[in-house]
Amino acid sequence: xxxxxxxxxxxxxxxxxxxxxxxxxxxxxxxxxxxxxxxxxxxxxxxxxxxxxxxxxxxxxxxxxxxxxxxxxxxxxxxxxxxxxxxxxxxxxxxxxxxxxxxxxxxxx
Numbered sequence: 582x583x584x585x586x587x588x589x590x591x592x593x594x595x596x597x598x599x600x601x602x603x604x605x606x607x608x609x610x611x612x613x614x615x616x617x618x619x620x621x622x623x624x625x626x627x628x629x630x631x632x633x634x635x636x637x638x639x640x641x642x643x644x645x646x647x648x649x650x651x652x653x654x655x656x657x658x659x660x661x662x663x664x665x666x667x668x669x670x671x672x673x674x675x676x677x678x679x680x681x682x683x684x685x686x687x688x689x690x
Contacts, residue, residue, distance in 0.1 A: 583637070586629040593622035594683065597656070601676040610672045612663025620657035620675075623682075627653055645689045652682040 596619040604610035627649060634641050656678045663671025 583630065583633045586626045586633060589622060590626035590630060593619045593626060594679070597623070597675065597679045598683070601672070601679070604672070610669065611667050612660055612671050612675060614664060616660040616675055617657065617664055620653065620660045623653045624650075624657060642689070645685065648685055648689075649682055652678050652685065656682065 596615060600613065600615055600619075601610075604613075627646075631641055631646050656675055659671050659674035659678060663675065
């Protein structure tokens with residue numbers, strides 16, 4: 582079950598970052614509904630990963646998961662704000678927070 586959560590967590594990340602890179606090619610990038618959906622997928626599957634690892638008595642770094650949760654909440658909040666206002670700051674915030682979450686996930690051991 583852990584791998585199912587992991588695969589969908591990666592799908593959510595790919596949708597967020599792929600959409601951001603795709604829109605950077607245009608003149609006026611905006612936050613889309615797919616960003617909100619992907620951010621929710623990130624939150625749900627991240628919680629599922631932590632729950633599964635805890636249930637299997639596998640190690641979970643609470644500090645790392647707290648930082649990841651905070652970044653995922655910021656991604657979701659910026660995506661929702663950008664969906665309502667259509668301002669560039671929200672688009673770039675989603676991209677920045679998503680990249681930061683990826684860096685934390687990969688480098689924090």
